[in-house]
Amino acid sequence: MTSHSPASRGAGRGGGLRARWRRGRNSPPSKLRRRAGAAVRLVAALMLAGGVYTFLAPSVQAQEDVALSTAAQQGKEIFDNSCITCHGRNAQGIEGRGPSLIGVGSASVEFQVESGRMPMVRQEAQAERKAPMFNAEDTQKLAAYIQELGGGPQIPSGPLTHDMDADPEALSRGGELFRLNCTSCHGFGGGGGALSSGKFAPSLTDVSERDIYAAMLSGPQNMPVFGDNQLTPDQKRDIITYITGQLQDGGDPGGFNLGRFGPITEGLAIFLVGITALVFTCLWIAGKS
């Protein structure tokens, strides 16, 4: 399994360097070129240092290799290919690039990788949801690796929603919890909302049960963590039951829901549909033909 993104990114960077180099040859040595040269030397020195370190400290790695299960071992391979650039060797994190993943648990890995947020394409205000890069199997392997490496919260096995027939009250309990803990960012209709400076709470309209559970457990990005002591696994199931049962699949008894954005789209609709239709009617009534 190789990742496309780092490879292509590397190719792009290489092209850029080559182009710059060529430009440099045609023109007399510039300040820019001198600075680029310095950077290249610095990178080379760092790589050398890294190589020496790896060479000198192989025992740490060897020890962990022993402890890992087969799945985790495969996960580690994926990690070393696709994640290590930002999260560093043994998921220790790299200052300014990616956080340490020690202790985040498999829940976090599943959420980030399954929803395509990780690997990130570039550093930005917030990782965007996109098509996942790894299939479910590889995600599980990665998750197993991070879990065995540093422990942390895990998505429990078994159903993540309540059976509405056996426990019809779950829906209203979940709604109650949803409105207290979730709506402030994700909105009454689960359509998401804006946060400060370009960050946002994503829409919940097509999010899977596992993703919701993992997000509550791990607090991805700016979302607060809702640990099991705060919202018990049962309460989390209540909330998921409400989100999937009512918000996603509950339907709208009053017609098209206008995106559930609230009064702003209703205001737009009254002008674009209602007033427009009636102004055309006026034009026709008073028209000469």
Added chain:
Amino acid sequence: MKRRKLDIGAVPGNVARGADERLQVATPLRSLLNKVFPDHWSFLLGEIALFSFVVLLLTGVFLTLFFDPSMKEVVYDGSYTALRGTEMSAAYASTLDISFDVRGGLIMRQMHHWAALMFMASIVIHMFRVFFTGAFRKPRETNWVIGVTLFFMGFFAGFTGYSIPDDGLSGTGLRIASAIMLSMPVIGSWLSSSIFGGEFPGMLIIPRFFIAHVLIIPAVLLGLIAAHLGLVFSQKHTQWPGPGRTNENVVGERMFPRYAMKQGGFFMAVFGVIAFMAGAFQINPIWLFGPYRASEVSSASQPDWYVMFMDGLVRLMPAWAIEIPIGDGYVIPPMFWPAGVLLGVLAVLPMTYPAIEARLTGDKKIHNLLERPRDNPPRTALGMMAISFFIIATISGGNDVVADKFHISLNAMTWVGRIGLLVVPPIAYWVTYRICLGLQQHDREVLAHGVETGIIRRLPDGRFIEVHQPLAAPDEHGHTHLEYTGWVVPKKMNRVGALAPAIKGFFFPIEKPSEAPVSPGHPPVDPAAKREEVGSSH
């Protein structure tokens, strides 16, 4: 007893005669039936508001039959599963019952809400029409003031209606309303505590708002609407300038039968559009908002669109407070400026605009003829300035949704609004002014040189010119001296009768274009079957 034979045909006549003997209605009734109304599409916009109001009354009465304006805590046990067992106020529970446990209740609720949005939207559109055509000038200043008051009464009617279901969104709105009251210098806390009957939210606000919403405000609205229409009747409608139209007459149709029938049909159309929207689009799904809790809120909390401009101004206001270091210290919070001062200005300024304009222009004449927007560039430009201000404020009222859906930073949206509010209106003024002058200029050009024919002629010296068809006999310089009357100037050949008339029909032709060969020399064949001077064929 001798039974007289009943002559059915004579009954209406006899009844009418009997009525007139008692009530003496014949003369006033005839003058009513005969009243002449000018016909133009823009004169129908106010009717949308009137008809929406009727729909509001009809649906509103239905809703009061089921609504319980009480803040007493109850436990919901209705059909809507996702709230069963939840504690909520009786007001919210009964609104849920209207939505789910009354047959056809949801459609009534949605019609009521859409009609409210329609009412306010048509008031605003109608107001624009009146403003841009100068219809507010003497003698109609009073009616303009009534109209502005109607907007603000509608604003309060809407806000109270938005508040009384006591759902999560309406409670948030009430909280902000209470903060606006609190922000008033000196009297703030007294005002809020008097209206809420103590500290927010208390137990009284829903019943109080209910009575304001169903009795006080509708009564005032009814009175104002009656006065508004009465003045339109007694002052007679304004009309556009044009052939045969003067400041002293009204050219149009008598009220009966055609005009009144059109009005009746239009009422049904407005009603129909509202009903259609109420079925097609879900509005204010209170069941998702949950009962109001002081600790719960939703992202993208906004008021209805006609309050959004105020919310937008509050959002854009920088955090400027005035602290007065006397004693324990007093404060005028930032909220006071947009929600107190600016709202007051936005209410008073439009009301006094007719007086301001009359003072500035020194115009004390009576105006029954309208002005086209282009013919009064300063006014039109001012109007566009106000509209751009209103639109920016309104968009800012939902700037978090815009930021989220178009992936713009929320903080950037706020700054765009702050800067835009100051920069865009002057630009709108300047651009509008230039456009008005340009349009005027074009009209004058046609009056002076004639209509562009599309015929290009090459002169002996090699130049190309377009041939113009003068609208009257030109003088020796090729100029016609026609008066600029402020009405539509023909700009296409078929408008001066030189070509076949434009094809009739609104979207699709309802007749075949005239097949007779046409040229400027031969007027087209008239498609009408026969012309009578004044017919009495019925």
Added chain:
Amino acid sequence: MSTKTPSTEAVDINDPKLSRFEIIREGARRDDIEIVHYEPQFAPGSKAEKRMVRIVAGFFLITGVASLAFLGIFIFWPWEYEFGAYTASKFYTPLLGVTLGIALLGIGFGILTWAKKLLPHEISVQDRHVGTNADEQKLTGETALYMLDELGLKRRPLLKGAIGLGLAPVAVVAAAPLIGGLIKDPHGDERQSMFKTGFNADYNDGKLVRLVREDGSPVRPEDVSAGGQITVFPGISHGATNEWADSPTLLIHLRANDAAKAAEAADADEINKGAYYGPYVAFSKICSHAGCPASLYEQQTNRLLCPCHQSQFLIIDNARPIFGPAHRRLAMLPIEVDAEGFFVAKADYKEAVGPDFWERP
């Protein structure tokens, strides 16, 4: 103008030779209306006219069908709410709206087409009677002035004074019960509610008030994970209801390095000194701007955003406002852990909670 046309001078409306239209014209003339153009749009019985009649009839028939559909749906369609996505009842309201809309639009456009196409075109000119009648003004004005003079207020100064002093209070009497009954002193009640919240020990028989969840269960430090936040209420009776609308509080467990910064900032502040408990801080959830729950907590940037007007507060700097219209920070609740290991408020908020008002210090 129209009345001055010579032909209108003498029309005997009882003249049997007059057609009905001529009588109508005469009626209009007496209302200063001249019917200058009155012409049917289609020749009676023409093809075009018949077509229009068919269109109007068609509209009315559409109404009939749609109305029957509306009634049928209203009565027979399953209307009671059922849980689930595409149950039949979800279409009840849309179907009602659409059929009603079609029915009403059918009538509307039927009538409109009828009026617009089948009734004769008409142009009438009515006189406006602009200008005022000076004689009338004088007559009315004199009458009004005379009535005023007859009261003789000028000659009878005592009455003038008596009206001012004696009758003016009556106007107030009318207003007093209406408005006076509403007035309520915001600082009058013994709870002093504008400056106190449910975390005040006075409401808990002098005992420190616990921080509890919405269901009343107390909160332990380990209940909130690092990077987590929880909405807490005063642990008194009805503490989580709207009766205590100013009390909802956000308890936040900061990450270690953020906690250090927050503690440093709090200790540097006179009021917030020592109000935190380890990495736990508690701030009022009620926005200092308009009172919405400012609860959009961003755990990495430690900003708290209010969804109503986008004020942003920096939690690790005493919840200082850093963006938007709010100008004062959120009040901090001093917290500690009691003997049983549950969070309690050491004291009530030291600053007034909620939106600003004039006399708030």
